[in-house]
Amino acid sequence: EPEVTQTPSHQVTQMGQEVILRCVPISNHLYFYWYRQILGQKVEFLVSFYNNEISEKSEIFDDQFSVERPDGSNFTLKIRSTKLEDSAMYFCASSPAGVRRSGKLFFGSGTQLSVL
């Protein structure tokens, strides 16, 4: 069964450094998302992406964050200058038809980001 792939599974970085989290969504999916989960807390929406542009972003997704689909397969989340509070599990997800229509988002296994 096709799956969403995220790399790396763990990332450790120093505060103030830039990190790029990588995702390969399922190949025929059109909608892409990033969510995050701080340890012990809810899963939180960050951003949705469709047709090569951001379709929605949350209040968490400030100027420090950016997303890109540099080619036909990868979808990346960049944090420009990491802060301690950015430490979390970051999930990439994709869906064929968007949340409005279908019920199903396919999530990756996540990247655990630790900012020291």
Place this chain on the structure above:
Amino acid sequence: AQKITQTQPGMFVQEKEAVTLDCTYDTSDPSYGLFWYKQPSSGEMIFLIYQGSYDQQNATEGRYSLNFQKARKSANLVISASQLGDSAMYFCAMRARETSGSRLTFGEGTQLTVNP
């Protein structure tokens, strides 16, 4: 604003018994969708079941069923014949047009433990 509430931080069930995980929601949008995801200790998010607000029948997927009570704004997950592999965190989530409809809002989660 939309809101999802899971009031059971932890639940225990005996293997082979049924268990109900509670979820209540609040939205002013007449069109919305409700989801349940499973998160095992390995961390990935696994889609279980979806219910649209206009669906006439309760959703079912194998051993999972969603007890949708629209007037009470509840969408409880019922797992029949629990298995040891069902031990995991379970999240209820909702999408609504209030926020353009492209994001899911998650509840706090319920940690289910299945005892042998």
